[in-house]
Amino acid sequence: MLKTETPSSEHTRLDEYPIPRLVAAFVDDQFNAVRAVRDACPAIAAAIEAAVPRIEAGGRLLYVGAGTSGRLGVLDSVELYPTFSWPHERAVALLAGGPSAMYMAVEGAEDDTAQGARDLQAVQPTRNDVVLALAASGGTPYVLGALRAAREAGALTIGIANNVDAPVARAADHGITLDTGAEVISGSTRLKAGTSQKIALNTISSAIMVRLHKVYGNLMVDLKPTNAKLFARTVRLTVHATGADEAAARAALEDCGFHVKVAIVALLKKVPVAQARSLLSRARGSVRGALNT
Numbered sequence: 001m002l003k004t005e006t007p008s009s010e011h012t013r014l015d016e017y018p019i020p021r022l023v024a025a026f027v028d029d030q031f032n033a034v035r036a037v038r039d040a041c042p043a044i045a046a047a048i049e050a051a052v053p054r055i056e057a058g059g060r061l062l063y064v065g066a067g068t069s070g071r072l073g074v075l076d077s078v079e080l081y082p083t084f085s086w087p088h089e090r091a092v093a094l095l096a097g098g099p100s101a102m103y104m105a106v107e108g109a110e111d112d113t114a115q116g117a118r119d120l121q122a123v124q125p126t127r128n129d130v131v132l133a134l135a136a137s138g139g140t141p142y143v144l145g146a147l148r149a150a151r152e153a154g155a156l157t158i159g160i161a162n163n164v165d166a167p168v169a170r171a172a173d174h175g176i177t178l179d180t181g182a183e184v185i186s187g188s189t190r191l192k193a194g195t196s197q198k199i200a201l202n203t204i205s206s207a208i209m210v211r212l213h214k215v216y217g218n219l220m221v222d223l224k225p226t227n228a229k230l231f232a233r234t235v236r237l238t239v240h241a242t243g244a245d246e247a248a249a250r251a252a253l254e255d256c257g258f259h260v261k262v263a264i265v266a267l268l269k270k271v272p273v274a275q276a277r278s279l280l281s282r283a284r285g286s287v288r289g290a291l292n293t
Contacts, residue, residue, distance in 0.1 A: 033195035047174035059128030066096035066110035069134035096142040116145030127154040136189035138166020216287040
């Protein structure tokens with residue numbers, strides 16, 4: 001039996017727990033998710049190293065999954081635009097059962113190997129694309145079908161599973177095993193298995209964005225402000241990065257369409273916005289590189 005399906009030996013009378021103990025059981029088990037991801041750090045780092053050149057060359061991040069794993073892929077893909085101004089068309093999520101499966105389970109969709117292949121082929125994968133295939137069990141047919149189609153197209157494949165020696169990890173160019181073990185509720189991989197996948201996806205996509213110069217120091221300098229909270233954040237980031245007062249930061253941001261990178265370079269280099277943009281372009285979007293020229 002798969003570890004993720006094995007009943008936990010620690011909580012055999014879970015249904016009798018008083019609420020405080022029940023809460024502690026669920027929360028404490030999440031620490032195992034963190035440990036599992038930490039143990040997989042070398043594999044995660046290797047996958048990122050391989051992915052960065054492909055994404056730099058114009059590739060996309062393509063997420064594939066079913067159920068909880070698929071929804072986590074959708075979540076990671078949609079958050080890249082507001083956080084890093086990453087184009088929607090370069091973060092594509094495929095979910096077994098289609099978009100409606102985000103809100104309601106589509107029974108049997110995950111068992112369709114051929115549909116996984118068709119869905120992946122429909123987005124026309126290229127050699128520069130990076131496919132993140134997620135499956136807690138590690139053997140979801142839909143995901144394996146997509147993975148096979150991705151490899152046939154020459155895309156880089158990263159397989160993420162929660163069981164040791166899982167087919168999804170074995171079939172990928174880079175296999176990542178998040179060995180979270182048995183769940184508090186038997187087989188409910190929306191618990192710590194899901195948590196571990198969320199941590200891994202956060203790590204992979206964020207690290208790639210750091211390498212693509214979307215971050216200066218540890219500041220989110222390439223965000224896309226779309227609401228009052230984010231516009232206020234652009235001002236705070238610019239003030240923090242430059243030491244300028246709020247009025248000067250806001251004026252610079254207004255002059256460059258609230259592009260934090262440009263405002264930082266313009267203020268610190270004491271140059272017009274147009275020149276700041278040019279410096280950033282020559283430095284391939286790196287604030288640090290633009291400041292050092």
